[in-house]
Amino acid sequence: MLKKLSCACFLTFILTACSTTTSNKTAKDNIFTLQVLGINDFHGQVLPKQERGGMRNLAAHLLAATESTSDHTFILHAGDHVGASPAESALLQDEPSITFLNYMADFCQNHQQETCHVIGTAGNHEFDEGTPEMLRLLHGGVHAKGPFLEPSWAGAKYTNLSANVFDRESGQLILPPYVIKQVNGVEIGIIGLTLDYTPDLVVPGAVDDLYFADQAKVARRYVTLLEEQGINAIIIVVHDGTRDKYYSGATQTNARIDKNSKFGQFLSQLPTAVDLVVTGHSHRFTNAYFSRKNAPSLLVTQAFSSGRAYADITLTIDPAVQDITKASAEVIFANADPDLLLSSAAQATLQKVDNLISSAVSFAQAYTEQVIGTYRPKANEADLGVFIANSHQYMLNTDMGIMNKGGVRSTLKTGPVKWGDLFAVQPFNNPLIVREFTGVQLLALIDESQHWTSNITRGFDGSILWQGQALEPTRQYTVAGNAYIMNTERFAVGKLLRVDILDIDATSAYIKLVGPVFNYSSLPKSR
Numbered sequence: 426m427l428k429k430l431s432c433a434c435f436l437t438f439i440l441t442a443c444s445t446t447t448s449n450k451t452a453k454d455n456i457f458t459l460q461v462l463g464i465n466d467f468h469g470q471v472l473p474k475q476e477r478g479g480m481r482n483l484a485a486h487l488l489a490a491t492e493s494t495s496d497h498t499f500i501l502h503a504g505d506h507v508g509a510s511p512a513e514s515a516l517l518q519d520e521p522s523i524t525f526l527n528y529m530a531d532f533c534q535n536h537q538q539e540t541c542h543v544i545g546t547a548g549n550h551e552f553d554e555g556t557p558e559m560l561r562l563l564h565g566g567v568h569a570k571g572p573f574l575e576p577s578w579a580g581a582k583y584t585n586l587s588a589n590v591f592d593r594e595s596g597q598l599i600l601p602p603y604v605i606k607q608v609n610g611v612e613i614g615i616i617g618l619t620l621d622y623t624p625d626l627v628v629p630g631a632v633d634d635l636y637f638a639d640q641a642k643v644a645r646r647y648v649t650l651l652e653e654q655g656i657n658a659i660i661i662v663v664h665d666g667t668r669d670k671y672y673s674g675a676t677q678t679n680a681r682i683d684k685n686s687k688f689g690q691f692l693s694q695l696p697t698a699v700d701l702v703v704t705g706h707s708h709r710f711t712n713a714y715f716s717r718k719n720a721p722s723l724l725v726t727q728a729f730s731s732g733r734a735y736a737d738i739t740l741t742i743d744p745a746v747q748d749i750t751k752a753s754a755e756v757i758f759a760n761a762d763p764d765l766l767l768s769s770a771a772q773a774t775l776q777k778v779d780n781l782i783s784s785a786v787s788f789a790q791a792y793t794e795q796v797i798g799t800y801r802p803k804a805n806e807a808d809l810g811v812f813i814a815n816s817h818q819y820m821l822n823t824d825m826g827i828m829n830k831g832g833v834r835s836t837l838k839t840g841p842v843k844w845g846d847l848f849a850v851q852p853f854n855n856p857l858i859v860r861e862f863t864g865v866q867l868l869a870l871i872d873e874s875q876h877w878t879s880n881i882t883r884g885f886d887g888s889i890l891w892q893g894q895a896l897e898p899t900r901q902y903t904v905a906g907n908a909y910i911m912n913t914e915r916f917a918v919g920k921l922l923r924v925d926i927l928d929i930d931a932t933s934a935y936i937k938l939v940g941p942v943f944n945y946s947s948l949p950k951s952r
Contacts, residue, residue: 456743456750457609460496461660462487463726463736463754465503465705468550469510469522470731471785473761478733480525482759484778487529488771490737491541497608498541500529503705503727504548504619504664507562509834512793512848513785517573521785523562523581524574528777530583536770542606543583546617547590548664548705549626553853556592556599556634563600574784586617586662589643591636599635603647611658611747614651618644618663620706628855629912640665641694648696657748658740660701665691666727668709676753680713682725689715692723699723700749701740705730712736712754724752734758793845797933798940800837809833809850810876812945813928814906816935817857818878819949821925823903825891828876829910842936848929855907855928860919862904864896870916879946 464483473479491498506526507519514522526543533541551559561568565580572578588602603616621640624632644661651659667688669680683689692702697720704711708730714722726736734756741751767775807815810828818826835849862870871877871889882890889896896902907928910916925931939947 456741458496459608459613459740459742459749460490460494460498461701461703461736461738461740462490462498462500463503463703463728463738464500464732465664465666465703465727466505466548466708466730467502467507467522467732468505468730469507469514469519471511471513471521471782474731474733476760478731478759480521480732480778480782481775482761483732483735484525484529484775485762485765485767486735486757486759488532488767488774489765490735491533491537492766492768492771497606498533498537499606499615499660500533500541500543501615501660501662501703502526502543502545503662503666503703504546505550505705505730506545506548508548508550508553509852511852512789512845513782515848515852515854516789516792517785518558518568518571519562520568520571520573520575520578521781524781525778527582528774528781532771532774536768536774544604544615544617544662545583545585546662546664547585547587547600547619549620549623551619552623552627552632552635555631560599573788574781586615587619588616588647589621589638589640590619590623591638593634593636602643603651605651605654605656608742609744611742611744612654612656613658613660613742614647614656615660615662616644616647616651618661618665620664628909629914629917641691644695644699648698652696652698655747657698657746658742659699660703661695661699662703663691664705666704666707666709667711667725668707668727669711669713671710671756672712673755675755676712676714676724678714682711682713682715684715692725693717695723701738701752702726703736703738710734710756712756724754726754726756728756732759789845793843793848795844796841797844797847798842798936799942800839800842801942801944802839803944803946806945807879808876809836809945811879812947813851813932814876814878815948816932817905817907817928818880819938820931820935821857821859821905823859823905825881825902825904826878827904827906827910827916829907830874830876832907832909833876844929844933847933847936851929851932853907853909853928855909857905857925857928857931858908858911859903859905859922859925860911860916861901861922862919864898864900864902866918867896867902867904868898875910879948 530543563581587600618640621637702725704727711727728734728736738754740749743750810833814826814828938949
């Protein structure tokens with residue numbers, strides 16, 4: 426059982442988390458409302474995606490929403506703000522994406538009399554390049570390839586949380602676990618959680634220095650801690666989530682979350698003191714009440730991805746009980762809207778965002794505007810993932826290749842293909858790896874869960890064929906694939922032969938060989 430501790434008993438990072446910011450409003454005895462704007466999985470989306478989202482559209486909506494109310498506002502992001510980003514952010518190590526939220530934080534601090542705050546948690550993609558790079562982005566320091574747009578990178582100006590990610594060597598959390606904000610005399614605790622199976626989702630070895638604790642157990646620990654400090658109003662921001670069919674308007678009482686799903690089981694383990702869960706990871710819509718025994722239903726939200734939408738959440742707070750008594754939300758699309766009403770201060774912030782976009786795009790254009798080939802689809806062509814696997818196999822001169830299905834992040838449009846289009850498909854800059862496997866090992870590895878090269882097929886009897894012939898059990902075969910899939914425990918059984926060029930470089934060179942016009946089934950005429 427946790428003992429009641431004062432903030433002074435905690436380490437430096439928890440001292441920071443325990444500090445409070447008091448609104449300049451006078452505490453009142455009457456009920457009031459609090460605005461929460463939930464975003465998630467921005468993934469460095471500098472430009473609009475499918476005519477929605479991107480930095481400008483999202484900024485305009487967040488600024489307008491913040492100015493539309495006299496309520497205190499929390500802008501909460503539920504992780505994956507960076508990583509798997511388009512070239513306009515990724516080529517600059519996602520610094521523009523952090524700067525974007527810095528502008529929102531500056532606006533809150535300088536023009537809203539600190540009645541709004543920007544707070545985020547770490548998702549799995551924050552760890553794509555390992556702990557040092559994640560912490561550099563947040564705390565500052567010039568990257569080895571930098572500087573980029575800023576001569577001296579200062580890091581994030583907003584609060585970043587993660588209550589369940591520990592440094593293995595020191596045993597300490599790498600980020601504060603929670604923050605407390607005071608609004609109209611009521612203290613509100615916000616806990617940040619990172620997906621606890623993040624090590625399964627990043628390049629093997631990237632987070633070997635970290636321990637990701639069970640997110641439900643950690644949530645219960647810190648909820649108890651907040652309650653012992655007399656805090657009843659509690660929000661969790663977690664990079665985990667579910668999906669539902671989109672609907673407009675306020676939260677519908679018939680919207681439900683499957684209690685038997687993995688995420689539903691997580692929600693079931695949360696203490697009843699939790700009033701709101703802002704989620705991410707699944708890139709989908711959620712606006713539902715999760716029913717609980719002997720407690721009010723729990724509001725759970727998620728707003729798609731890439732800044733295409735945000736959750737506009739209203740919390741009703743009763744100072745008499747120091748708690749949230751009602752919660753509802755609406756997920757609003759961040760479309761281009763010239764009719765949004767913005768103050769001169771908000772317009773100035775939006776201009777800073779426009780300048781940031783222009784600078785990031787200009788920096789990236791030296792790479793992104795290069796035309797590699799022309800994509801002309803044909804009927805019954807192969808999957809894009811198979812085409813990528815073929816490119817890895819051919820350029821590394823191996824027997825076969827593999828591409829993980831989750832690594833294909835976009836598609837190609839008919840017409841000229843630029844380097845930036847290809848980077849949107851493979852945005853991770855993963856090095857390619859060649860491993861050697863026996864036929865017996867490959868029989869246990871080849872299945873439909875990944876994309877394999879077109880020279881891997883199935884016989885009429887379901888057997889696995891390589892170049893039309895059955896795999897020979899004792900023969901050694903070479904396989905090319907990116908570091909993410911090839912360094913997993915399952916594929917690490919193969920003998921490591923070499924680490925080679927980056928995945929996008931291999932695919933780009935391959936297109937030039939099979940082009941200038943190509944489809945996903947195109948193959949080079951000869952080596």
